[in-house]
Amino acid sequence: MQQGRQLDEIRINKELLNGALETPGWWKWAVLLLGSVVIMGVVVFGIQTNKGLGVTGLSRPVFWGAYITTFVFWVGISHAGIMISAILRLTQAEWRRPVTRAAELLTVFSLLTALSFPVIHAGRPWRIIYWIFPYDFARGLWPNVRSPLVWDPAAIGTYLTGSTLFLYVALLPDLGVLRDRTTGWKHAMYGALSLGWRGNPRQWRLQTVAGVLLSALMLPIFVSVHSIVSWDFAVTPGVEGWNSTIFAPYFVIGAVHSGVSAVVTMMALMRWLWKWDNFIRPEHFDALARLLIVVATAWFGFTMVEMLFSLYSLEAQELAFRDMQMFQWPWAGLFILFLLTGFFIPVTMWLFKSVRNSIVLMFWTSILVNIGMWLERFLIVVPSLARKQPFVYTWGSYQPSFVEFALMAWSFAFVSMNMLLFARFFPLIPLFESKESQIFTTEMKIGRTTIPAVLREQE
């Protein structure tokens, strides 16, 4: 079992509350920088709304491009939370403890970002509300429930609700700690947020039950969210590269690949920025890298199977699409970059223990994975549309414009800024989880043997 260092509770409180109670010097500048990127994104979106989607690189037949790719990308990243906090919680993997909250937080913010992309992408974003809410009962006008674009907000909305509840329930004991350590308006804020948390046995029992229940209830979402996102593509019979039955599991496993990699990136940053060396240990990176090797290999298997099956039909337009995707510049370059960054470089490196235990190397390999995963979605979305059906007369190509790059930058800045703002007021590493973990790993000596001081109840 991976263990942290043995620390007393006072030290845990002091170290983990260093972000919430004292502000590190770099924090202000980082938020300022990210905030300016966010504002730039809002301005660019305003320009796009004013001028029309002509300011993007989209065309006919490439009607979907970087926005949809980025949407899928962020939904993929959001799988971090469910993998780390729900699945690892139910399987009682101890090493998950320090990262549960950060992973769940990443889920919430990346889902918010993902949800904004269909709006950014739409031709008339001010009317997008028609998508989700039935709006004219008298005339029987409803959203079209046959459309995957109506399933999307339903699935993501469910996931967002579940994740937010999960995050909040796990935050309650720490809010109580913060309430007791602050004065003035902060005291009032934490007091209201902690919902009268006193830390009595009944409250602890309820909090634990709620956590386990939420994990279990969220398990179906683990499969459903990215399956539904993949069906945005897979249900389209007219597009060769999209219409594939393997897409749902393929996208889910790809989402876990990118989500867990994003957690690795985030853990490295947390360790460096808030100096939580005592909590985020090389052993944790090692465990995540082992998990990632399995996930990445399974995902790569799906990638290969998907390509093999589609090429097996030897249909002319399938061949034309694959020819563009794999052999035509610049798509060929992106394709090779995708294979290298998504699989070959990181997985080969993770096979070595020295890499798995090196935080710098883990940071960069996890970044590589997410570059590769973005490219994967891009190479599915765009060449499929550019080589749609045998009507060669209207085949096209695509290049993202400045506006699209700006809004992609906005999405990254938006998520990072929100994480930093959260870290300013709440501990990113759960205090009570760290203490619980300490208790589980406390040992005592009886005679010559050492045994665990606390026996864990088997659920």
Added chain:
Amino acid sequence: MVTQQDSPYNWGMVVDIDRCTGCQACVLACQVENNVPLNTENLYKQQRIYSWIRIERYWEGDFPDVKARFIPILCQQCGNAPCEPVCPVYATYHNNEGMNVQIYNRCVGTRYCANGCPYHVRFFNYWEPVWPESLRNQLNPDVTVRSRGVMEKCSFCVHRIRRAERKARGEDRLVMDGEIQSACSQACPTDALVFGNLNDLTSRVSKMSKDDRHYKLLDDKLGTDPNVVYLARVEEKVEEGAAAAHG
């Protein structure tokens, strides 16, 4: 609740490839009739031209026996349209007259229908359409001008259909065969495009659609069940030896 009633009409079209010369008269007529934005040089460069009906040119055979072929492609008004189920707001749906209709007011511009359409006949307004001052009075008052951010496509000249239906209803009769012509079929000099009611078994379009040469685009592969029927080109049989002697 609005419920769909059976209609005596099922509008369809027959496209006789054998008669098509690729003259593009239909393309121009459609552009003028339906207030389709002008295809400027910039739009071409951006790959964003509008052409509710287009003449695709393709080549058959190997050099030197290569032949240029033309096929007019417009919205196929599919009975089982891939564009319809994917629209989240029902901006495109199938009406009871066999037409795939686009409701500009409802469209939010997800462009999902355009991805679904295998015929590439849906067009998106990436920019607000503008017409030069000299064409100000050219716009057809019967047809909506579409704003930026919505999809558009061939409507089978629905305004002409509605006008004829209204007139017929006033006279307490059904629309007669030949009473309605879409702009493209009206403009076609070789009569390659024939428009009419497929429910009326005596109509010209019904009879022609049962011709031995008939086929439907991509229907065998995707099962889209279009209301546009193509009649294949009649090939003159060239003997192997004769072709060699000719070459």
